[in-house]
Amino acid sequence: MAPANPNAENSRFHEPAAAPQGGPASPGGMSRLRVAVPSVATRVATELRLQIAEGALLPGTKLKEEALSEELGVSRNTVREAFAELASERLVVRQPNRGVFVASLGVNDIHDVYTVRRAIEVSAVRGGGSPESIASVRAAVEEGKRAAAAGDSEGLGSANQHFHGALVAMASSERLNTIMSQVLAEMRLFFHKASVDGGFYQDYLEENEKICKALEAGDTELAAERLLSYLDRSEEHQTAVHTS
């Protein structure tokens, strides 16, 4: 029965979130829009995912369920469900009877992730895409240019992820998209350590431009070829950074 919940510093997970989007009901054509409020477990998962992505939770960190449940103001079981979600995305690893830890990737994992990327991205590019999907690839390229001009290395990395996400979106495959977003989430895990090497960024920015141009010209094979070589170089770069 709703105890006072003293330390309600983080009770944002319980609010009914009854934000009446759209305010007054529009008369007439009321579409059956799903107002699906994500379950509490899902919200906890997204919160954790975010913290992991922005480096607030470093790889290897142990996540104690009781501590988290208290801190977030949810029950231990709910935290547990959130963990299950994150574990399925490989963002955390479960060690039986020991706890869950933020995943920390080794060089072999890096290679593995790039193997997946080569498979998915190249395939999507080879298949070509609709003009709109190519347009959003272009958008990501421009986003990168702006970030570079502004010297925003954070936004540069973000733009790059958008670029590659847009590439697989060309295939307009629900499953391929979710796989790719998980892979990108995994990459953020070791991006934090990758010191932003300006030279490399400049390099891939040009490469993205070339790939995009090839796509706009309809030469998917050339685009795929360039993408592949980029991925190889990128893997090499990441591997080098993480071998010490």
Place this chain on the structure above:
Amino acid sequence: MAPANPNAENSRFHEPAAAPQGGPASPGGMSRLRVAVPSVATRVATELRLQIAEGALLPGTKLKEEALSEELGVSRNTVREAFAELASERLVVRQPNRGVFVASLGVNDIHDVYTVRRAIEVSAVRGGGSPESIASVRAAVEEGKRAAAAGDSEGLGSANQHFHGALVAMASSERLNTIMSQVLAEMRLFFHKASVDGGFYQDYLEENEKICKALEAGDTELAAERLLSYLDRSEEHQTAVHTS
């Protein structure tokens, strides 16, 4: 009510279950061997996965958590965790406040699944593989031949899945393998409806042989080409079967 569970075998999930535990991921690059007994939730998940795979639970069937918890002798929370696992594999879908249902795929899903397969399998084949990995591809081909000779259409389908699993195993990528096994699990969802067309099976059996031969000859490009055309035809076949 669709297929009430025929076998009321109330299997106890608390007994031993000396099943091997693959790899306890390596948060440190170290692979310490663990004799971990799969958690109860995991065992429940595998049980349900199995029943779905063999058609005991048909697509669309509602899985009530209380009923299952009682039937399997575990708590509702545990069943819930198992559901989370299966949901992450797309074998069941969760409808908020309504329950979980065995996933039922539509034609669009079929296309989507094949899109993933084209990406992953072709990429793996293009990359080539070690002699041992090619040997297990050969093994799957022979397995298919034996099943065909014995008129075992069940085993034939199984062998075909082994074949394609072996193809992506060539890339020796942990992530690619798990993705593939999930995709294959999804395919079993609509394989039950696919009336076993003997002619088609004979067809793909020969195709597998050709692909395998190309691999053994080291001509990965030819193998990839044939695989791609097979996947296209297979998708066409499945789509045809499921449009009625």
Place this chain on the structure above:
DNA sequence: ATTGCTGAATCGTTGAACGTTTCCCAAGTC
């Protein structure tokens, strides 16, 4: 230094409870 034990900290799982959402069906209205 190694071995073995004990205790605290956590995890895994259970069982029960309560609020909410959905769904079904009967009653009521136009």
Place this chain on the structure above:
DNA sequence: GACTTGGGAAACGTTCAACGATTCAGCAAT
């Protein structure tokens, strides 16, 4: 008769409290 309205029952989402099991760290004994 078709449509809406209003219970209620059924099932889900979430919480809470508890107990056994496992792990780990520290300390005593060999």
